[in-house]
Amino acid sequence: MSLILIPFLLAAAATPAELSASKILTGGELRFVLPSEPKTLHPLQVSDESGELIRYLTSGSLVRLNRVSQKIEPELAESWKLGDNGAQITFQLRKGLKYSDGSPFDSADVVFTIQKLLDKTMVSPAAESFRPETGTVEVKALGATTVVVKFPSHVAGVERLFSGLSILSSRSPKKEAVGLGPFVIAESKAGSFLRMTRNSNYWKKDSNGRQLPYLDGIRVEFQRNRDIELLRFQKGELDLVSNLEPEAFEKLKTNPAVTSLDLGTSLDATQLWFNQVPTAPIGAYKKEWFGSQAFRLAISESINRKDMARVVYHGFGVPAAGSISPSNIFWYANELKAQEFQPKAALARLQKEGFRLDGEQLKDKGGNLVEFTIVTNTGNKVRERLAAMIQADLRQMGIKVTVAALDFPSLIERIMRTFNYEACLLGVVNTDLDPSSQMNFWLSSGSSHAWNPNQKTPVTSWEADIDKWMRLQSKEIDPKKRKAAFDKVQVIAALQSPIIYLINKRTLGAASPRVKNLKPAILPPHMVWNIEEIYFAEGAGKVAK
């Protein structure tokens, strides 16, 4: 958990183009699978991972997050500038761009899209992120190529909001079916596959002036079963696999016909937390344990994260220090260290709090046996194994842990509604680098404040402190000051351990060697974020199976 990882990451990411641009062949269809069918193809309404990827491939946004450098770059907007203390952003648009059906693109489309997004009837993650708590957002065009968006107050890191916003056409009769992205949807069969072909009106050109994208098309199939996906990849029926489980990755690594890609430590973390909701239907003495900093820290110290990384992740994971992964280059608090495995210190800590070992069992000061249940979701092998390892580690401490795997809706109901659980083991997927997206999680009043959501006033003083720093970072404009404030949050969270962070897994993938110019990144869409530059070694030539 140190700086050593970061240079590695950069090295892994900066894969140079293997051939000079003139040797690049065009054509061919890239094939991969997604775990589920997109729930909607409307670019403003997507709410799931699959929909997000299709949106990314078929539409254009004003700016784009470079997944490797983690910086915002110009896309449909040539440039932008912030004004009014960070409450206003002005975009300068590129001229002469066309949608996939040939209809023109200008500021009217941007205004149209944002207004559509702000419509109250629009319910989607994209729309939610644009809606301020108070006041309204205003958007207006200043001529054909300038757009001004005004927020009621300062929005931290406002430009990143626009990197996920697809610009719809205000004029095309085909409405949201046309886009500014490198590909257009050509054919789809519900529940089965979706085929995209290149957008002949796409605006980007390579350094030789050749029109992008290089590929003729993309075929995405929907397939949940990863074992079958892997089998098909090895048979050459697929060109890419991403988000591989470590076990599968290890197997692929030995296959010479496959390029295996370790993209680096992901932003996602697996975490364990105790239920601290005062009204939860669990025993009062258990609430007292879960509310005790010493108890939480002792549990954290009793878990052998290095073993987890080694056994469950086959070495493709690192002990996690907090909510921010070390791969989040700017926001990671460097002073944080992952908790070491210190069972003796943990026991001493517990004894100080009045816990004692009675034979092989730990009891609290009231004589209650220390035992609790961890809920997690079913069907995730890695998580079930982590739970079994926690169980074994805590057994050494005299603590009896029961693992209850529940189906996802039942689990959500328990952890967000009935609060009828003791501890929960879950993975958290982070797709946004900026902590502003975590407001609802850190604020004690937030509905995603996992351990005790929706507090009217902060129950503990440290939660009040977190509230304070979080609000400060969101009001601040200077990135350095924002970072300093958010560092405080990370340090308090580590000290209090309301959430016990376990492992940041590595993002693993694999590709057929014929796929060239991949710049795989830890941020989604990991392998295809630079889709317009990807090409096949043999171009449109037939693939030898």
Add this chain to the structure above:
Amino acid sequence: MKLRRIIACLLIGLAVLLLGARWVAPHGYEQQFRDFIAASPTKEFPLGTDALGRDRLARLLYGSRLSLLLAPAAAAVSVFLAALIGGLAAFAGKRWERAILLATDLTLSLPWLFLILTIRGAMPLDVQPEISVLITFLVLGLLGWAGPARVVRAGVKKIIASDFVFQANAMGTPPRRIFFHYILPNVRPLLFAQFWISLPVFILSEANLGAMGLSVSEPMPSWGNLLRELESQTSALEHPLQNWWLLAPIVLLVGVVSLLQVWQQRPKGSL
């Protein structure tokens, strides 16, 4: 005669092995040897270790115990219900028949998954795995009757139409006696068929319900979830001979079920 005896010995031997799992298996089923992950068989671990370094032999022996005890019981429950309900449908008059057929059709169409989720929700989170498995198999036994009841009904109808039941009726034999003494014995082959199908199917279903949170949880093994573990062992499927130890649960299950069947099927004295 000889064959039956050999089979009986084998089965008894297996039962002894399972009951004595504590002494047969060198390690506990939950003990993690974190330096021996997914190891091949050695003297220490005769069937290798699993992804957490747990002794596969111990897990197989312990996992088979509950399943082998409860699955036949659940299968028997479902067969008994099928016989009773199917028999009643054929035997107790048109009105009963219609009501029962309606109930079977309904039972075959409903999404029982949600009942199972409700049952799980009603149990405490830290329910003892043994109780959880017991309930799982009970649910399986109670829900499995509908299909076979239809086949049983068809069989009973045929017997009712046959000469000897007609004669018994003519002789004034009470209906209850006819039902238990003339009819049930004649649908036995159907009931056995149902039993032999249910046994492995229930063992697998137990694992499927495990995926819904019912049934055993970590670290306890069950035969069903050992079988399902195979699903991710593609290398074992591609090269079964090089990975024979991974296939042990399935070989053992097929072996046990087949032995039991042959034992039941060969009437004493034949062969």
Add this chain to the structure above:
Amino acid sequence: MSVLRALGRILLVVVAGGFLAQALIVFAPGYSADERELDPGLSAETRQTMLQEKAKDRQLLGNYGRFLSGLARGELGTSRSLGRPVKELLEDRLPVTLLAIAKSVTLGWCLGFTLAVICFAYPGSPIETLGLVSTNLLLCLPAALMALLLLIWGDARGSAGVWVVALALTPRIFRYSYNLLRQSHESPHVLLAMAKGLGPIRILFHHVIPPIAGQLIALVGLSVSLGLSAAIPAEVVLDIPGIGQLAWQAALSRDLPLLVNLTFVVALIGTTANALSDYLLAETVPGQ
């Protein structure tokens, strides 16, 4: 008259099944939850709306009444998780599953019944043992494992689904028909026929099968229901866009309109198959 009665029964099963299914779904844990809630970006307002919508579903009778009256007008409602009209979804997917089940049931009967006849013809031989063990093996294989094996050994992903369901049906059909054949074989009139020195094929078709025809027909009806339930895991594992996959997705997201409609479809298919087999039973077995 009996046709009308059969139709009435089908209707009753479908309507009652839909209602019970609705009750089971709405009161199962997790109904009020929504995966989207985990997203920290979701506003409090949206959360509240989602919760209220789900709470309304607990008024079972009113909802079901509205649903049925909509159905009478040919409206099946809209899927909540997929945001598409249920009618469209069913039109897309039902043919896929029905065709596959028709194939699987036929294939399953060809395999299962043939195997039963072969084992029956060679009692006590290694062939019989092989038949028993191989069908047991099929029963012991989880659907996903079977699908993987088919993909490893075979190449065609399209037909793998049909095979998975057929191979799940085979041991069941085999078991039943084999036991029935054996029972029939032991009956006096068959022994008599054998004593008369009739050929084995003649005995099979004229003396062994006719008495058990009724039960075999009931089994055909049942195998459609069994095929339907085997299609769910097969379609899920192999990602075949049929109603089995749809049902699984709907169950995971607690998509009430879709689930109730799917219960209708399953009830309709199962009950119709059973009604048909009842009708055949009445035709073939005298005294019904």
